[in-house]
Amino acid sequence: DxxxxxxxxxxxxxxxxxxxxxxxxRSGDLSVYWYQQSLDQGLQFLIQYYNGEERxxxxxxxxxxxxxxxxLHSELNLSSLELGDSALxxxxxxxxxxxxxxxxxxxxxxxxxxx
Amino acid sequence: xxxxxQPISMDSYxxxxxxxxxxxxxxxxxxxxxxxxxxxxxxPRFIIQGYKTKVTNEVASLFIPADRxxxxxxxxxxxxxxxxxxxxxxxxxxYKLSFGAGTTVTVRA
Numbered sequence: 001d002x003x004x005x006x007x008x009x010x011x012x013x014x015x016x017x018x019x020x021x022x023x024x025x026r027s028g029d030l031s032v033y034w035y036q037q038s039l040d041q042g043l044q045f046l047i048q049y050y051n052g053e054e055r056x057x058x059x060x061x062x063x064x065x066x067x068x069x070x071x072l073h074s075e076l077n078l079s080s081l082e083l084g085d086s087a088l089x090x091x092x093x094x095x096x097x098x099x100x101x102x103x104x105x106x107x108x109x110x111x112x113x114x115x
Numbered sequence: 116x117x118x119x120x121q122p123i124s125m126d127s128y129x130x131x132x133x134x135x136x137x138x139x140x141x142x143x144x145x146x147x148x149x150x151x152x153x154x155x156x157x158x159p160r161f162i163i164q165g166y167k168t169k170v171t172n173e174v175a176s177l178f179i180p181a182d183r184x185x186x187x188x189x190x191x192x193x194x195x196x197x198x199x200x201x202x203x204x205x206x207x208x209x210y211k212l213s214f215g216a217g218t219t220v221t222v223r224a
Binding site for chain 1: 146151164204212216
């Protein structure tokens, strides 16, 4: 158990809709990262928040947004959904803000299916 | 964005040593190299991290040459439960993460 909790585990929706994915980081971790994993793209880094502030952006679409709340949980909002957004979305957390110099602890993901 | 390249797959047998090499030509000066293991329907799990030379923990070793343009994850005496996808991760100076495409390691009895 990594200590990172993601909800929901599965989500099925239709094109054009909007969904919110939720992540609770491991206790004591201040950074939250979001990743998208699809069969053809592998693991893609989307965005990082550290202690409530956006820290780094990766390949995140404009239709996607995220935030980290004062209690450090984070939400990833996906809007105007397209079939190609079907994927596994992972959240990870780490203690500090360094983007690549510390271990990240991953949740088990939210599987998003767009019909 | 740093580009990482790994072999797509590797086969091995129980008890053998498995070495997976990741190429990362654009690694940044201050960035580390991290390896993760992923089983189906689970999130990646941290294995090992290093900056240069050699790092060893209870499950793996990581070899990094002086130029740091590649790294090799070494799994000693693998078992069937080591069958998984292994990813290397590096960051670059633009603060973007790059995961390798993953190496599927299959361990056979």
